[in-house]
Amino acid sequence: MSDQVTASTPPPPAVTDAERDELRRQGILLTSLQELYTWGNSHSVWPLNFGLACCAIEMIAASMARFDIARFGSEVFRPSPRQADLLIVSGTVTKKMAPQVIRLWNQMPEPKYCIAMGACAISGGPFKQGYNVLKGIDRFIPVDIYIPGCPPRPEALLHGLLELQKKIQGFKISGPDAPRHLRADLKCDCPVPEFGEHDLEPPANPEVWTAPTLVRSEKA
Amino acid sequence: MLGSGLLQGLGVTAKNFVGSFHDPARLTTTEYPEVKTKLPEAYRNFPFLVSENATDPMGTLRCVACQICEKECPPQCIFIEKSKDKKPDATGKLQLFPAVFDIDVSVCMSCQICVEVCPFDAIKMDQDFEIATTDRFTGLMLDKHALAKPNSYFHEIHPTDAAEVDGRLAAERKAAEEKAKAAAAAKAALAAAPKPAPAALAATAKPPAAPSAEAPKTPPAA
């Protein structure tokens, strides 16, 4: 538990880290509700058993004996979105598939997280100029961690998962910095686009997708 | 006997289960964050730019902004802008350098074609894969400062390749120096023949820098 202390740093610490360690050695576990919550939350992230393309094979490899995602409490791949906490978008999201991915995301209960695994899920990757390829799943759903690579090694997925755990451990359970699922004023669902005549309608969800404007001088 | 196949199968799983406590062939798990897998030398993830030394990476980039990799990159994830002025490269020739060199690693497919087509050994494949980030616009758009890694790092990750490249570059440099010397000598001889010129002038006269002598001026039109 002691390594999670950094997450909360209250202004004057009631108990210092050293004291806490000493207490733990004496058999007394001292924690706050916030730490307990984020600790439990971050170490039992159950992914959805959902593969899209090449990266899914590496995701399966990560769950197999050699890389063993079970060491991080995430081996419970749930076939149903109702029981899953983590959507690993592992592969190219095509425009035909995008509404289904978003529907799965909407069906997942909070707290839920999304990892965009691999170049295709982040930006469309090598296939981004294709007419049926969505240029990144973050056009429609909020993404917590981006893991680049084509495909990322299973270790890279594990690293991404550890990053996600760090992010969860940094959450505050109250106040304005609280994550989405603890805030009544923030929406959890994302609208599902319709199949249009030429493209998805709308082509992006403006609530989650704002690309920075790229200022680029004309090429000489 | 009905069921014997089942029992034999259970025997296999039992053997594997018991073996997983002592048999190294069955203990396959890599304890990843604590124990890093030893990556093979050939492993590639994303490109980086080789600079000659670590202290001045921007000044000693091998890249001469010839834009071949930019044209050959299949997913088009490289963006290069040439500089306006020139500065000497590794072999002492005056060359252009990249004013902008961006790689969008959220698009890169690690295919290594940029490395294969680069005539200057300026771009190589990195092995770092722990680059998961929370923001793809800033975290995964690498500019030349983020891409530049010193030659010593290249030696660290691809020792065989790096030694070969260094040998080749050293030979090229030597050849260039000798050529320069020969040219200077010829010029001096030429100058000496009609009228005796000051020796100092001939000695300092550097051969005309030919930046594009071996740099392919224009890659074949795509």
Next chain:
Amino acid sequence: MSVSDLSSLGSPGGSHVRAVHDEFHGDLLEVSMGPHHPSTHGVFRMIVTLDGETIVKLKPVFGYLHRNHEKLGENTSYLGSMPYTDRLDYLSSMTNNWAYALAVEKLAGQPVPERAEYVRVILAELTRLLNHTCLAGFLMQDCGCSGTPLMYAFREREKILDLFESLSGSRMMCNYQRFGGCRVDPSADWLDGAKKLTDGYGAFLDEFETLLTGNEIIMARTQGVGRLSPALAISAGVTGPMLRATGVNYDLRKVDGYGVYPRFDFRVPLGDHGDVYDRYMIRVLEMRESIKILSQALAGIPAGPIMDPKAKLRGFRPKAGEAYGRIEGPKGEIGFFLISDGSPNPYRYRIRPPSFINLTILEDMCLGQTVADAVIILGSVDIVLGEVDR
């Protein structure tokens, strides 16, 4: 609503399951399986109409992984398409590379040195081992052997991937072959490693077969399920282990004799019944033949250049014409049809995807079977969606 107008339900958006009334058959149930379904090997979707538990109609729905590979191929140079072929059938990138390289070499009349041909055979057979092992694992997962066979399969897969990685630099997306040879020359150490793996693979297969082949539950579950007749298989263009499981002796390694395959001594395993069990057995037997080819190739690999010295990496422009090149991939005949107009990009870049065409007869195999069998019949076809939808 009658069964006949169910085809209009191709686009998802309706309810997941719905009852269909028909005056003769009572209630028919229409189930949409996929695109998110653990047994569909990716994002494949079937609309299955059930009478009780029996399948009366099955319509596959494609396109959930349609990545516009062919269009991208028309806008990229010949070399630039090579890494994309890795991502077609992402379990067997080496054979995709080879098929594409073969088609381009046919188009341009590019010779390949002997050592490279041997290396290609070695890599293709390793890929076959990898693919068939994983397929057996996935198929058994579909049958309900949750985890164990797949775990064992992936343990062996990692060993082959380590070989690929140390040679080409990437575990899955090797991008290794070039027009007129291969990218890097395998070292003696690498060949030793491949030899060691080949020698040990037979023992693994023995163990795997003890676990699965004689298992009564698996036999009961797979024998007689999803039968396919040879005539239908030929007419439907089914290739690879699927075709040979029906008893048709057609293996491109023997028929076309591409590369240096005529030099090796191996047999073509054939099935009798064309059911799921035969398809599984054919793959196991093919792996044993692959081991034979591998040990011959590793023993006989000659020294020499790995690339044709005249081969061009950049600025490759074959003269106008067209060529169809095909090889025996692990899933069947993978072919590339290229039309060149003399420019650096192909005018038309067409992939003949084996697993897509093998799915043509999915409905015929599933009719009259139960819905649980549809899952293993699909598993035995051995599809990879990257190739089905491209």
Next chain:
Amino acid sequence: MESAEQIRDRLLAQFPGAEISVVTNPGVAAQHSLLLGAAHARAIAEFLRDDANLKLDQCSNVTGIDWPEKEIIETTKSTVPDPAGGPAKVVELKTKRIQPGCLEVVYHLYSIALRHGPVVLRLRTGNRTDQSTVPSLTPVWRACEFQEREVFDLYGVVFEGHPDLRRILMWDAFKDHPMRRDYVEPDDYEWEPTPHGAVLEKAKAHYPAPSVAAVPAAEGAKP
């Protein structure tokens, strides 16, 4: 196996009046093909499948190709004798003609029974818009079923006699035929940090407009 010319001659003897011509492949592979007219295509396909010498029982591959209208400039050289009796002059004549566009479907046939191939068949539509129909060969080879649907989806070739001609890869409401050369894709180029060529042109539409500061202040202030 018989050459394309031999097959054509045999077919012409069998089907008098059918339009069959050999399209030569100038490339190294020299896989020549037979261009069939729509009227007899299915009968010819059945003949090829059942003929004892050919037995092309497997249709391996079906490819759609788009040939848009092309302007061809032909240069013909002709020698014009000088009327004055001098040496003859060589005059170059440039003629422009529009080669009409069409959609083409290519079938690669192999024989599993006799282990030979490929025999390549080509079918062409009248044009790319209103006459985009060719006969379907699905009744002859089941293998064409999904592949012809794919050609219909991506190129818009309508296969007459296909049992189930629907879109296969794109969704049903989709209107375009994306593999055609003149397909214009929807604009989603707002974040293209490394653009080139055509992508750069499309991405420029999303670059910020030139700042107001570039305009003289007095004019800029005016409403």
